[in-house]
Structures are given as C-alpha cells and as structure tokens.
Amino acid sequence: MSKAFASTADTAEKKISFTQLGEGLYAFTAEGDPNTGVIVGDDGVMVIDTQATPKMANKVIEHIRKVTDKPIKYVLLSHYHAVRVLGASAYQPQQVFASDATRSLIVERGKEDWDSEYGRFPRLFLAADTIPGLTWPTMTFPTKFTLYMGKRRVEIMHLGRGHTAGDTIAWVPDAGVMFSGDLVEYHSACYCGDAHFKDWPKTLDKIAEFNPKALVPGRGDALTNPTEVGEGLKLTRDFLTTLYGSVSESAAKGLSLKEAFDRCNDAMRPRFGNFAIFDHCQPFNVARAYDEAMGLDHPRIWTAERDREMWAALNG
Template sequence: MSRKAFASSADLAEKEQTLEVLADGVYALTAEGDPNVGAVEGEDFLVCFEAMATPVAAGEWLAKLREHTDKPVRYLVLSHYHAVRVLGASAFDAQAIVAHENTRALVAERGMQDWESEFARMPRLAKQADSVPGLTWPDVTFSERMTIDLGGDRGELQLRYCGRGHTEGDLIGWLPKHRILFAGDLVEAQAALYTGDAFHRDWVSGTLDRIKELRAEALVGGRGAVSRGRDAVDAAIEQTRHFLRVLIDEVGAVHQRGGTLKEAFERAHAALYDEYGHWPIFEHTLPFDVSRLWDELGGVERPVIWTAERDREVWDQLQD
C-alpha cells in the first residue's frame, strides 16, 4: 500500500469557485470543498464573512465581489480563529474586524502555531504565503450577540454565539429578513468535519440544536455547497450531527474498553468511510479528529495546541 500524502499536501488542483447571489445584496463564494466566504450589503457599506488564508487569495474573492458592489467593507466578521479563515484579513481594509471574545483569546494563545500548522497541512490555500503581514487581531469582540443594522430596508445581521463546537469561539451570522445563515465550520454541507480543536459533546447537542432552531431557509456552511430550502438546511445540520455522533460512539467504545488510539482511529475510519469517505478532506482531518476526541474522553478539557511537529507525529501514528 502506498503511503498517504500528509494531510492535504498533495491536493494541488485548483477548485472551481462559484459566486452565488442568495438574496438582494447577500453573496456566497463556494469552491468544491474549499473554505466558503460571504458578504452582505448594508445601505452604504459591506459586511464580509471570513477572510481566506492570504491577502492574495482574499483579493481574488474581492475582485469577484466588486463585480456586484463597490461599497467599502465596514465589518470583516471572522467565525473562528483558524489560519485559513483569517490571515487574508489585510486585503479587506475593513474598519473593524469582529469575532467572538474567545476567538481573540485563542489567537493570542495559539495563533502562531496554528498558522504554521495549517499552511503545512493545506499549502494550496496558502497562496503567496509571504503576503500575510502577521496574525489577524479582532478589534471588536462580544460574548453572546452583536447586531449590525444594515440600514434602509435591509434589516439587520445578527452575530450569535451558540456554544462551543468546532472551536470554543465559533460565531454564526444570521439574517432574519432573508432567513439566511452563515454557519462557519459549525455546519458542513457534504464536506468532512475538522474537529481537532472541537468540543464534540457540546457541538453535537446544544450548539447544533440552537442553530437548527433558527429554521433557516438557506445555509452557507464552512465548506460545501450552499444549502437551499428548509429540508436541505436541516439535512446539512443532521449530516454534521451524524458524523459527530458516529465519531463519538466509535472512539468512545474503544476508549471505554481500554484500547489504543490507533484502534480508535481504525474503528472510526471503518464506520465513517462508506458514507463520508468521498467528502473533501476526509482523510486529511480524521486523524486529528480522533486524536482530539480521544483527549477529550480522557478528561483533557481544552484542545492541545497543534504544531507542525505534532501534526506529523499524529499523522505518522494513525494515517500511514
């Protein structure tokens, strides 16, 4: 059997990007399982959602957006702290960068290590990595909710914290007028979950329950296609929940009987592969998912910081 390339290091093919207009002044850019981004027009400003991995990559997204609107970016909203979501921030020239208060703390605690880790795992996303000027620091934070008045008859954008999940600082963007939800990596639509910094048991229950209670009519997840219609939105949420439940059940069974991390990975892989193995980044993420869940089941409350060196150690132990 040939050795698997590390994480997404061999994924070098460009993905086709699709810009969708979800409602008047509401945009989403998807790209075949690459990280999604979005934007919402206010009366005389823009709110952008996610920043991509580098200013060069972000500039390409902004060029597409500028075909529809030339309004200045007042707010850049970051759903969480991961490098491929935030390090392109300088391209937006935003008046304010907004994130949950826990996200700012995570940047301070582990932002540099995450930068090195993610760029090594996903080099294709790190387009012209030397264009990144440094860590991205939110300058507006909140704990539970922040509301942005979009002006005129455009309604409002609500930024909400629904609980710990993909990280301990994930936020969502909710447009009540259009019933459109930007969910970040708390929900994926036919793309594998990365749970290496997750709180699995919170995520699978209360956090996803709060998201589902919004009864969104369209959902932009962290990766994958836009989900349109209540049935498709609910399906994306429940696919996310099912992936987490299977992972928890399979890894938990091995942990409870005193097995090994390698056994837990093999059991989880076997249980998830038929349904999810064809999804983007499944093979990449699963070793890190199982490692974090194993720690969590062992009483490690907060995720151990991932470094480029630790990434390789876990990969070599589990995925080869």
C-alpha cells in the same frame, strides 16, 4: 505506500461559485475549500471569513465588485483558524469582529495554528508572503451583538462551543439567511481537531431553531432552501456522532489511540469517506475525540511538529 501528509498532494485548482441566497447575500464557495460569506447592507459590505492570504482574498473581492461598489466595512471571523482569518488585510475593513473566546484562542495558539495549517494545506496559502501577520479583532463580544448596516440588521452570535470554543454565526433576519462558519459542513468532513464533541450537537440544535431559509456552511455548496439546510445540519450531526460514538467506545474499552483510529475509519468510511478532506481530517479528529473521551476538555495545541508525528503514528 504511505499517504501524502494531510492535503499536501491536493494541488488541483477548484472551481469557484458565487451564489446569491437573498437580496445582497452571497456565498463564495470552491468545491470543498473554505467558504466566505458576503452581506451587502445599505451603506457597506460585511465579509464572513476571509480566506487564508490577501492574494486569495482578492478573488473574493473580485466577485464582490461584480455585484456592488459599496465599501467593505466589516470582517467577521467565525473562528480563529488560519485559513479563515489571515487574508483579512486585503479588505481594509473598518472593523474586525470576533467572539471573546476566539480572540483568546488567537492569543493562545494563533501562531502555532498558522504554521500547522500552512504545512497541512499549502495550496490554500497562495502568496503566503503577503500575509502581514496574525489577524486581530478590533471588537469582541461575549455572546452576541447587533450590527445595523443601514436598515439591514445583522445578528452576530456565539451560540455555543462546537468546531472551536469561539464559533460565531451571522443571522440576517430580513432574509432568513445564516452564515454558520464551520459549525455546519455540506458533503465535507468536519475538522474536529479543536472541537468540543459533546457541545457541538447542542449548538446545531440552536442553529436549527432559527429555521434558516438558506445557509452558508464552512465548506461545501451553499444551502439554498430549507430542505438543503436540514440536510446539511443532519449530515454534520451524523458525522460528529458517528465519530465520537466510535472513539469514545474505544476509549471506554481501554483501546489505544491507534486502535481507536482504525475502528473509527471502519465505522465512518462507508458513509463519509467520499466527503471532501475526509482523509486529511481523520487523524486530527480521532486524536481530539480520544482526548475528550479521556476527560480533556480544553483541546491540545496543534503544532507543525505534532501534526506530522500524529499523522505518522496513525497512518503508519
């Protein structure tokens, strides 16, 4: 019996948590679904990653309104993936921030990614007909800039490639809290279909240099103390190095992609097989790792058609 494609069989509603990490700092999480971060400043609110549709974003807004009535002025896109950005219109922000590289990826593959992710994980696209179109940043930056939300300073930085070529983090120095996007995951598989495996661990090193007291990962529970942050960084690193180590070894031996996939599953499943979305991610992860090991630096574009073909070829 073949596996249901990606997460099409995942229809169960997830329990939402809204965790406070510091004064005016919150994590909207839902048992391995995409997370959203919230920063409350003196004069307004920033949202980091928006959910996939305006309808889904309204769930975040409901929780924000329980803790503040300040206007939601800013949206930060940690990267370009549809489940992270297409709900932005619900917040009616004054500004939408993204790295230069993220905007370039939206230009290159934003529509294809939208179609791809909707096909992979339809539950996350509640009321998809409410999405007005691609989300475009109103302001971009090469590597970093500082935003003052009244007296509260927020450092917004592209530390290096990892989950995508344009990953952006938000750092709140007064509380020692970081919002990492999908550069860090917690008891959730890293999605690596657009990854840069050789760069990602170096970017994790840069995150660790901040010594965060707390961190909001892309998926999984909020990390509320330095011990949990350290665990999240280690699990993410171990996931990546185990995956790429196995696949690059297979490629060096001249094994096929299917053979590399089977060997990688054997290497990873004992430790990571119970992580959220592990089976969903694995074919796309191995395909990208194989490409990088074979010298392809720029990830190929995933389309809804390519998704299905890859899934059938590797899970068949």
